[in-house]
Each structure stands twice: as structure tokens, then as C-alpha cells.
Amino acid sequence: MNGSNGYKTKQRDLILNYMTSHRESHVTVNGISDHLASHGTPIGTATIYRQLEKLVEQGVVRKYTVDSSTCACFQYVEPDMKCHEHFHLKCERCGKLIHLECDFVRELASHVQSEHGFAIDPLRTVFYGVCRDCADLNEKNYPEEDNE
Amino acid sequence: MNGSNGYKTKQRDLILNYMTSHRESHVTVNGISDHLASHGTPIGTATIYRQLEKLVEQGVVRKYTVDSSTCACFQYVEPDMKCHEHFHLKCERCGKLIHLECDFVRELASHVQSEHGFAIDPLRTVFYGVCRDCADLNEKNYPEEDNE
DNA sequence: TTGCGTGCAAAGGTTTTGCATGGCA
DNA sequence: TGCCATGCAAAACCTTTGCACGCAA
Numbered sequence: 001m002n003g004s005n006g007y008k009t010k011q012r013d014l015i016l017n018y019m020t021s022h023r024e025s026h027v028t029v030n031g032i033s034d035h036l037a038s039h040g041t042p043i044g045t046a047t048i049y050r051q052l053e054k055l056v057e058q059g060v061v062r063k064y065t066v067d068s069s070t071c072a073c074f075q076y077v078e079p080d081m082k083c084h085e086h087f088h089l090k091c092e093r094c095g096k097l098i099h100l101e102c103d104f105v106r107e108l109a110s111h112v113q114s115e116h117g118f119a120i121d122p123l124r125t126v127f128y129g130v131c132r133d134c135a136d137l138n139e140k141n142y143p144e145e146d147n148e
Numbered sequence: 149m150n151g152s153n154g155y156k157t158k159q160r161d162l163i164l165n166y167m168t169s170h171r172e173s174h175v176t177v178n179g180i181s182d183h184l185a186s187h188g189t190p191i192g193t194a195t196i197y198r199q200l201e202k203l204v205e206q207g208v209v210r211k212y213t214v215d216s217s218t219c220a221c222f223q224y225v226e227p228d229m230k231c232h233e234h235f236h237l238k239c240e241r242c243g244k245l246i247h248l249e250c251d252f253v254r255e256l257a258s259h260v261q262s263e264h265g266f267a268i269d270p271l272r273t274v275f276y277g278v279c280r281d282c283a284d285l286n287e288k289n290y291p292e293e294d295n296e
Numbered sequence: 297t298t299g300c301g302t303g304c305a306a307a308g309g310t311t312t313t314g315c316a317t318g319g320c321a
Numbered sequence: 322t323g324c325c326a327t328g329c330a331a332a333a334c335c336t337t338t339g340c341a342c343g344c345a346a
Binding site: 065066089091092098100102104105107108111112115116117118119120121124125126127128129130131132135 | 273
């Protein structure tokens with residue numbers, strides 16, 4: 001789809017490197033900024049936004065909007081893994097992203113397409129919920145979940 | 149859980165009335181504000197935010213964060229329909245929300261729970277994609293979708 | 297009358313934009 | 322050298338908050 005999208009700059013490498021180092025979870029612009037600043041390689045906020053915008057366009061990074069957070073979240077997507085062929089589970093407690101390789105889910109997509117006429121986009125669709133680890137923690141710490 | 153959550157004011161009625169009139173799609177604070185202003189009953193932005201916050205707390209309205217939009221989206225949820233028991237399809241073209249009553253999908257949730265240890269939250273999970281109507285339109289108007 | 301709801305304006309935070317400068321190709 | 326990327330600051334937005342006043346109960 002592209003091939004040579006822009007120059008290869010130090011800032012782009014720094015951001016991309018940070019993204020790949022945190023591929024198992026999502027990150028925020030502030031997180032990137034703070035990390036790079038504390039490592040002696042601070043870069044402007046505008047640059048981070050602009051680079052992330054390009055990376056999203058190129059499909060290298062995905063953009064999330066999580067309810068609990070007020071700002072946008074970004075996450076690296078594996079080029080090898082065909083993420084357009086499987087779905088993703090996002091834990092709302094720990095932010096972990098799980099790549100769901102599952103035929104059952106793939107069947108679901110084709111069922112919804114054929115029976116309900118709706119073409120699900122796996123790249124944009126994320127299943128939100130609670131992962132096993134966090135569910136265990138929850139049972140230990142919060143015997144019952146209630147408002148107030 | 150509530151029962152008498154606050155006073156019954158003219159502004160609350162206006163907002164709730166607008167929400168129920170647009171139950172098939174999501175709306176924004178700006179949309180509500182503009183609509184009410186153009187109908188001779190303008191109300192302050194802060195009031196809209198505060199009322200929506202309460203309505204969300206009461207479970208009368210749901211709050212979305214859609215990628216294409218920079219601001220929060222809200223939508224009325226039917227009290228009769230048990231929306232925690234089914235999933236939702238959101239068309240990214242026209243914004244239509246489809247309540248998916250489908251056993252196949254319910255099976256998916258229990259499958260993911262038992263096989264992958266992940267508890268999907270139907271209230272937060274939305275399948276994004278393109279509905280039948282928009283797919284038809286797309287074929288007519290845009291023979292191929294490509295970035296430039 | 298009491299106290300919550302409202303409206304206005306100001307503040308807070310996130311993201312975008314303009315412009316001069318610096319660095320990649 | 323030409324053009325894109327960067328950095329800084331300002332602007333644009335969305336959302337929240339403080340305070341005085343109005344209105345429901």
C-alpha cells in the first residue's frame with residue numbers, strides 16, 4: 001500500500017522502538033513522551049502525534065479509545081501476524097491485548113456476514129472484558145463488584 | 149440501584165426525549181446542543197454533560213468512544229431489551245447501531261470464557277464494520293477503496 | 297424553604313496547526 | 322539542494338468545575 005512513507009529519522013526510530021518494546025499493551029502519547037524524556041532523548045509532543053498518525057495510516061500501529069482513559073491509546077501490530085484474520089481481546093483491568101486465534105470466532109464473522117448482512121472489520125473490532133488473571137485478582141480483592 | 153435519581157427538570161426531559169428519538173443511532177453533546185438550540189430550547193453545554201453523566205450512571209444511556217469521532221458518543225438503551233445479553237453491531241459509515249439477537253454470538257461468549265478464560269463484557273464490546281445498506285452504496289459509488 | 301439543577305465563564309487536558317529551523321535523501 | 326520532519330508556541334477542541342441564581346419537591 002505504500003513502501004516508502006516518509007523519511008527515516010531518529011525520532012521515528014525512537015517511537016517505533018518504544019512501540020515494539022511494548023507490543024503486549026497499549027501506550028499513550030504522554031507515556032512515550034515521559035519515557036523518552038527520562039532516557040535522555042526527549043522529543044516534541046507534536047512530533048509524537050504526527051509520527052503516530054503516519055504509523056496508524058501505514059497500519060503499523062493501531063489507535064484505541066478506551067473508556068477509562070481520557071486520551072488516545074496506541075499499540076504496535078505485528079506485521080507477520082495477520083491481525084486482519086483474527087480478533088483481539090482487550091482486558092479493561094490490565095490493558096493486556098490478546099490475539100485470539102480461534103476458528104469459532106472466524107465462523108462468527110462469516111455467520112454475521114451471511115445471516116445478518118454485516119461485514120465485521122477485525123481490525124477495528126475489539127472484545128472488551130476481563131482476562132483470567134485479573135478475574136482471579138478480582139475475586140481475591142473485591143468479593144463483590146458494586147457501585148459504591 | 150436508583151429509583152429517584154434527581155429532580156425532574158425541563159432540561160432533563162428535553163435531553164431524554166432527544167435520546168429516545170434517536171435510539172437507533174448515537175449522538176454527541178454538540179448534536180444535542182445544536183438540535184435543542186435550533187428548536188428554540190437551548191440549554192447549556194455543562195448541563196448536557198452533567199445530565200448525560202447521570203443517565204449513564206443510571207444505565208439509561210450508554211457512552212461510546214468511536215475512533216472516527218473526537219468526542220464522546222451517547223446512545224439511549226432500551227430498558228426492556230436486555231442489552232447485557234446480546235451484542236451490538238455499529239456501522240462505521242452511517243453510525244447505525246444494530247442489536248444482534250443471535251444465539252451464535254451468545255455461544256461465542258461462553259466459548260471464549262471457557263476455552264480462553266476471558267470474560268467478554270457485552271455492554272462494552274461493539275462489533276465495528278459496515279452494514280448491508282452502506283456496503284451496497286459503497287459498491288455503487290466507490291468501485292475500489294484506496295488511499296489516493 | 298431546602299437543596300439540587302442550571303447557566304455562564306473559566307480552567308484543565310488533549311490534540312492540532314503555523315512557522316522557522318534542522319536533517320534526510 | 323529540495324523537501325520533509327522537528328520543535329516550540331499558540332490555537333482549537335472537548336470536557337470539567339466554581340459560583341450565583343432559579344426551580345423542583
